Amino acid sequence: MKKVTLHDKTFALSIPYSDIQQAIEKIAAQINKDTVGETPIFVCLLNGAFMFAADLLKLIEMPAEVSFIKYSSYAGTQSVGEVSELIGLNTDLKGRTVIVIEDIIDTGLTINKLLKDLQPKELKRVKIATLLFKPEAFKGDYVIDYVGMSIPNDFIVGYGLDYNELGRNLKDIYTLVQ
Numbered sequence: 001m002k003k004v005t006l007h008d009k010t011f012a013l014s015i016p017y018s019d020i021q022q023a024i025e026k027i028a029a030q031i032n033k034d035t036v037g038e039t040p041i042f043v044c045l046l047n048g049a050f051m052f053a054a055d056l057l058k059l060i061e062m063p064a065e066v067s068f069i070k071y072s073s074y075a076g077t078q079s080v081g082e083v084s085e086l087i088g089l090n091t092d093l094k095g096r097t098v099i100v101i102e103d104i105i106d107t108g109l110t111i112n113k114l115l116k117d118l119q120p121k122e123l124k125r126v127k128i129a130t131l132l133f134k135p136e137a138f139k140g141d142y143v144i145d146y147v148g149m150s151i152p153n154d155f156i157v158g159y160g161l162d163y164n165e166l167g168r169n170l171k172d173i174y175t176l177v178q
C-alpha cells in the first residue's frame with residue numbers, strides 16, 4: 001500500500017483519485033439538475049476545499065459565480081471546537097441561491113457557523129455540498145444536500161486536506177496510520 005510521511009506522521013492511501021472523481025461527478029449531476037435556470041453563487045471554504053471546488057466547478061453547466069470564505073477550527077489532527085472567521089464574504093447574497101463547497105464535514109461546527117453568518121443575508125436558499133462526511137463525528141442538526149462519500153472517523157490528508165499545512169497537494173486521499 002502506498003504511504004506518505006508528513007512531519008512526524010505516516011499516512012496510507014485510502015481513497016484514490018478515480019473514486020474522488022466519481023463522487024464529484026455524482027454531486028455535479030445533482031447540482032446541475034437542482035439549479036436549472038438559476039445563477040447560483042458557489043461559496044468555497046478555504047483552504048481545504050480548493051481542489052474539490054476546482055474539479056466540481058468545471059462540471060457545473062449553468063452560469064455561476066464563485067466566492068471564498070475562510071474559517072479555522074483545526075490545529076494538528078484535532079478539531080479545537082471553536083470556529084473563527086479569517087476571510088469573510090463581501091458579496092451581496094440577497095435573493096441568491098448559495099451552494100457551499102466544503103471538503104469534509106466532521107463535527108459540523110464550521111458549516112453551523114457559516115449557516116448562522118448567512119442567516120441575516122436574506123438568501124433565496126442555501127445548499128451544502130461536501131466531498132467527504134464523517135457521520136460518527138457529526139453533531140449538526142441541518143441537512144447536508146450533497147455528500148460525495150461517507151468515511152470513518154479517521155484523520156485524512158490529501159486532495160486539499162492538510163496535516164499542519166502539508167499534504168494539500170496530494171492527488172489521492174491518505175489516512176493516518178495508527
Ligand code: 5GP
Nearest residue numbers: 048079105106107108109110155156161162
Ligand atoms: P468541522 O467543523 O465539521 O468539525 O470540520 C470541518 C473542517 O475541519 C474541514 O473543513 C477540514 O478543514 C477540517 N477537517 C475535518 N476532518 C479532517 C480530517 O480528517 N483531516 C483534515 N486534514 N482536516 C479535517
